Amino acid sequence: MGKITHTTQMSFYKSIVRPFLFLFPAERVRNFALAALRIAGSSRFGEWCLSHIYGYRHPSLEKEVFGVRFRNPIGAAAGLDRDARLYRQLGALGFGFVEIGTITPKEQPGGIRPRMFRIPRLQAVLHRMGHPNCGIEKAIDHLRRRAHGKRVVVGANIAPNSHFARENATKEYLRTFRPLYQYVEYFTINVSAIIGSPESYTPQDKELVEEILEAMFDFRRGQNDYRPILLKLSPDWDNKQIDDMVSILVDTPLDGLVVSDCTRQWNNVASERNKGRMAGCNMGGAPLIDRTEEMVRYVCSRMDYSYPVIATGGVMSAADAQRLLDAGASLVQCYSAMVYEGPAFPGRTCRALAQNK
Ligand SMILES: Cc1cc2nc3c(=O)[nH]c(=O)nc-3n(C[C@H](O)[C@H](O)[C@H](O)COP(=O)(O)O)c2cc1C
Structure with missing residues (x-):
């Protein structure tokens, strides 16, 4: 397999659209762009136009992972389609799968604005969103409209509402997991509310994660259809925490891992002004790639590349994307690239991956 070189293409988006959009606050631009995408792809014809302009399909990109068929390995990360309203449009742009959510049992507004920021110098996106979402009932309403053929794979990222009682954690996760079960192709369990930094981590945290997963496995055993369940890890965890999650993967019917997420450790790369404005934020984007590759290699070697x-x-x-696939990942997701590279990113990435085969 050839090596894809890192090129910085000057597209219409980057030279004209992006400088204009970056005049406005990050979350306002996000909401505007996603509303425009939703409207543009709301009809069958609109969806066809989007996929004709942006999408890219090639049989060499298709693959089966945890028993699910993906038309390509590039996915939309959690947070982009948090209310399950855009998966068709994101699929039309060229994504092979969309992880909706994070969905919580009840609707919640998330953190206080401003809560999303860009640092263009670093190609980074920072946020303290706090999982704003429409709640499970509305999300299912949106997924029910998933008529005419499931063209894009949809996974659900789930978590409890903020301020949940720890002793009710299992119940909280099940409140989303059970009703969503028949509507999505896989689940990602977001345990950021349970497992925090290495300093606060205790063996009880691991036990709680096992208890939550066991309740999900129990429910799954009684169903006709099998839905893979994955755990999302944090880049800020130490090897002990990661090893514990890998041992859960190996010892239980857990199907895989999502590696990893935004980081809280960005103080060394941000300016003093940004540190104040963006306090309490998590960072996604370009600065994460080395840590992601390191974690993917570590996790894959710990479980012998078998999950x-x-x-x-x-x-x-x-x-x-190729770097992470070469490191052992089966699939890749992105969020920040949509902010910095624009809507052509998934299709362009798929084309380059196919040409590299
Ligand atoms: C604004 C924003 C909101 C996000 N919301 C969620 C979320 O609700 N649930 C989740 O698991 N991850 C969320 N993420 C993390 C992404 O899914 C992704 O793992 C992370 O951004 C790293 O990918 P990137 O470098 O391509 O942005 C969010 C990221 C950003 C930037």
């Missing part, structure tokens, strides 16, 4: 990994964090080009 699937979805890599996320710092994928800003086809070369980055």
Whole structure:
């Protein structure tokens, strides 16, 4: 397989659209861009136009991972389609799969604005969103409209509402997992509310994760259809925490890992002004790629490359995606690349991956 070189293409988006959009606050631009995408792809014809302009399909990109058929390995990371309203349109742009959510049992507004920022110098996106989403009932309403053929794979990222009682954690996760079960192709369990930094980590945290997963496995055993379940890891965890999650993967019917997420450790790369404005934020984007590759390699070697990994964090080009696939990932997801590279990113990445085969 050839090596994809990292090119910085000057597209219409980067030279004209992006400088204009970056005049406005990050979350406002996000909402505007996603509303425009939703409207543009709301009809069958609109969806066809989007896929004709942006999408790219090639049989060499198709693959089966944890028993699910993906038309390509590039996915939309959690947070982009948090209310399950855009998966068709994101699929039309060229994504092979969309992880909706994070969905919580009840609707919640998330953190106080401003809560999303860009640092263009670093190609980074920072946020303290706090999982704003429409709640499970509305999300299912949106997924029910998933008529005419499931063209894009949809996974669900789930978590409890903020301020949940720890002793109710299992119940909280099940409140989303059970009703969503028949509507999505896989689940990602977001345990950021349970497992924090290495300093606060205790063996009880691991036990709680096992208890939550066991309840999900129990439910799954009673169903006709099998839905793979994955755990999302944090780039800020130490090897002990990561090893514990890998041992859960190896010892239980867990199907894979999502490696990894935004980081809280960005103080060394940000300016003093940004540190104040963006306090409490998590960072996604280009600075994450080295840590993501390191974690993917570590996790894959610990479990002998025998379970699937979805890599996320710092994928800003086809070369980055290839790097993570070469490191052992089966699939790759991105969020920040949509901010910096625009809507052509998934199709362009797929084309470059196919040409590299
Ligand atoms: C604004 C924003 C919101 C996000 N929301 C969620 C979320 O709700 N749930 C989640 O698991 N990850 C969320 N993420 C993390 C992404 O899914 C992804 O793992 C992370 O951004 C790293 O990928 P990137 O470098 O391509 O941005 C969010 C990221 C950003 C930037």
